[in-house]
Amino acid sequence: MARIELRGIRKSWVGATAVEQIDLAIDDGAFVAVLGPSGCGKTTTLLMLAGIYSPTDGDILFDGARVNDVESRDRNVGIVFQSYALYPNMTVLENILFPLRFKKVERGEGARRAKEIAELVRIGPLLDRRPSQLSGGQQQRVALARALVKRPNLLLLDEPLSNLDATLRLSMRTEIRRVQRELGVTTILVTHDQIEATTMADRIVVMNGGRIEQEGTAKDLYERPATLFVASFVGSPPINLLEGEASEGSMKVHQATLVLAGAAQGAMLLGLRPESVRAEGSGTPARIVAVEPMGREVLYSADSALGVVRFMEAGAEARHREGDNVTLAYRPSDALLFDKSSGRRLDVRLAS
């Protein structure tokens, strides 16, 4: 187990830069998710931690020691790939024992550890099979066992669940979390799925364009997104972003004028989560233009003085129909204000 630190990490190839700048510290035993769209540099970062790539600039530290020049095989890092990358020519047991071949682990001791870890990830009865004879979920468990058997300093998970079907994904989520807690291994999960990140990790790092956008708990990201990118990437269905113009203490959005609690100037975006808008009480008059039942809730789009606003209501049954007139209400403190040019969130709120 180790405390991991990345200082000013950059990775570029001829003609392309995958990672611009990463500064990140991960506590010993923490479970951190790196969340971002494809191509944001999250897998590159992971492979730099594993020692497959070496960073162009910056330092990688394990427990305060610089490991940039330490080879992958000496870093004692366990990694689970999206494809699981099991060795097809070996049985499950041989796969799990493979990392121990290169360490000074006694044969008996190795077998004991393999059995132990196999029990932990619940693949005890499968040890004699070949990877091709296993289901996706079982292969996933074998990959996890192989990554853990060497008692790694750091466990890296690269989109480990995206090849599984929905039910299996759900159970593997809790399973991986359980194993991680039991062993207390520092873990980094790379994913583009926000549900995976929020359910499994203690802390989430949102990446975009080779940079860290924000770092925090799921609650932080949801309630106080630092940038427009985080606001629109986290949360489903996505946040409403309404264009407006602020001057002095007020802000004009579409045809409405809102009063600000502080000073702001210039082009703004008003962010309103669909779940913090309700169609009850007094508020902005609006007309329903679209109704989308989503199962446990219904998503509506309503045309109002603010522009088209999407809002959500609990319950499977739709209470409004297309063309209905409603009034939209929200707590001013739920509204988020973003500077349009910089994309950063302002500390100014709407006046109540």
Next chain:
Amino acid sequence: MRVDTLETPIAVPAWRGWQSLARRARLRRLGNQSALVAFLLIVSMPIILPYFWMVVISFTARSGGVSTDVLWTACAVVIPAVLIYSVVHLMIPVKTVRVLAAIVLAVIGATALASLVGDKLHWLNYRFLWRANIIEEIRTKATAGGQFPSVWIAFRNSLALAVSQTLIILAVASLAGYYISRFAFRGREAVLQGMLVLHAFPAMTLIIPLFLILHWVGLLDTILGVMLVLATIELPFYVFVMKGFFDAVPWDIEMSAMTDGATRRQAFRLVVLPQVRVGLIAVAVFAFIRAWEEYIFVRTMLIENKNWVMSLYLFWVSDDIMGVDYGIVAAVCVFYVLPSLLLYVFCQKYLTQMTIGGIRG
């Protein structure tokens, strides 16, 4: 009453209709299959018949002459047997019945052959296997001059050539293919294109320069010299094939092996190589057979009879102004073909996959 009259006429024709449609589909499938089998039998005739004739001659010809009597008699037994088996195979999709039919037909065929042509079969043409100087025996000592080596010397030379070819090509093609598949280096594209272009040139055009080079280097008339020449000319193709196989091995597996503590070399040996096993087998078989059947280069570069390979032995057996003993020539042919044939039979399932691996790159 009305309900009955309504229901019955509708239900019955529909049911009958399905049956006749099914029968028609079965018949059509049978027809297609028989047509296919017939087509394949006819197309393969020009290949199978000469080989069959070769085998027949090697066991029947006496005093050098060739006659087709035995061939036609044998065909009259073998062809009906094959046809009957084809029909059984098409009509009865039960494995035990098929095997039984094959055994019965084989027994009948063998008995018929034995009674019809049994007295004409003999081993005499194969005496070159144990008589060293066979030509001297057929012709006079004056013509042959005691120059003919034992077939086993040629066999040993051929084997040495083919095995060393296989080993050289396996070693170089797997390493080079891996390197080209995995590493980015200056001129990678040029190497790839160059290999294809090289393979497109007729190697024959190189024969005179190569002869001279071997002469100057002092490797003319040695197996080693031919070995090097053949390997050089054949390698680009096999490197290309192996590159295709390595391209199909996912990166993840290697990265995984290296984080698991393996060096790049260990990852290659323990994880990557086992996955291109099929490619290695295919390349090995092709390399072996290519060297085994090689004629042009050995004809040019091997001179002394102690350096003859099988193709040269065959050539010299059949080359004589006094007339050819076709019985012995056919027997040598059978002996020469046998190793390649066995290799093909045992490895054919790997050989058909070579194209798959090659394309995937």
